[in-house]
Amino acid sequence: MKDAAKTDFESCRERALTLLDRRAHSSAELACKLVQRGFSREVVAQVIARLQELRLLDDADFARAFVEEKRRSSRPVGRLKIISDLKRRGIGGEIMADVASDAEDAGGDADPELVRAVQAVRQRQRLSRPTPDARLERARLLRFLAGRGFTMDVARRAIQDMLGQSDEHD
Numbered sequence: 001m002k003d004a005a006k007t008d009f010e011s012c013r014e015r016a017l018t019l020l021d022r023r024a025h026s027s028a029e030l031a032c033k034l035v036q037r038g039f040s041r042e043v044v045a046q047v048i049a050r051l052q053e054l055r056l057l058d059d060a061d062f063a064r065a066f067v068e069e070k071r072r073s074s075r076p077v078g079r080l081k082i083i084s085d086l087k088r089r090g091i092g093g094e095i096m097a098d099v100a101s102d103a104e105d106a107g108g109d110a111d112p113e114l115v116r117a118v119q120a121v122r123q124r125q126r127l128s129r130p131t132p133d134a135r136l137e138r139a140r141l142l143r144f145l146a147g148r149g150f151t152m153d154v155a156r157r158a159i160q161d162m163l164g165q166s167d168e169h170d
Contacts, residue, residue: 028090076116081149117158
């Protein structure tokens with residue numbers, strides 16, 4: 001029976017390494033994929049623990065790289081979307097707080113969230129015809145930015161910067 005358990009562990013480890021070769025995964029994502037492929041939760045937990053010991057699997061590193069990738073993407077998204085995506089990948093609590101504070105510290109003088117929101121609005125305006133009614137255009141852009149995970153405050157400021165109009169009456 002020991003040989004079978006060792007074989008299960010080795011098979012699971014090999015599958016995990018194959019998945020990690022394709023792209024980075026959080027521990028929770030990797031565990032879920034391995035269980036879906038028929039490995040027992042016990043064996044998966046052992047493999048995950050071993051990969052973490054070897055520093056081949058690190059949720060904090062994964063989260064930092066994920067956030068950096070999203071922030072540099074040609075398709076800008078807001079903080080709320082990034083947080084939602086991290087949660088869906090099994091990153092939570094302390095790691096998320098650390099990553100969020102690191103990202104805010106790296107911001108410099110300009111608000112990076114606002115810069116990304118303005119970039120998203122510019123891209124949107126290049127790809128679509130503006131609505132003749134300024135109120136409808138602002139509402140359309142607000143919905144667009146909210147869908148990309150920007151807060152309403154950041155969305156309003158970005159639209160105000162882009163359209164050069166006061167948004168106080170909305």
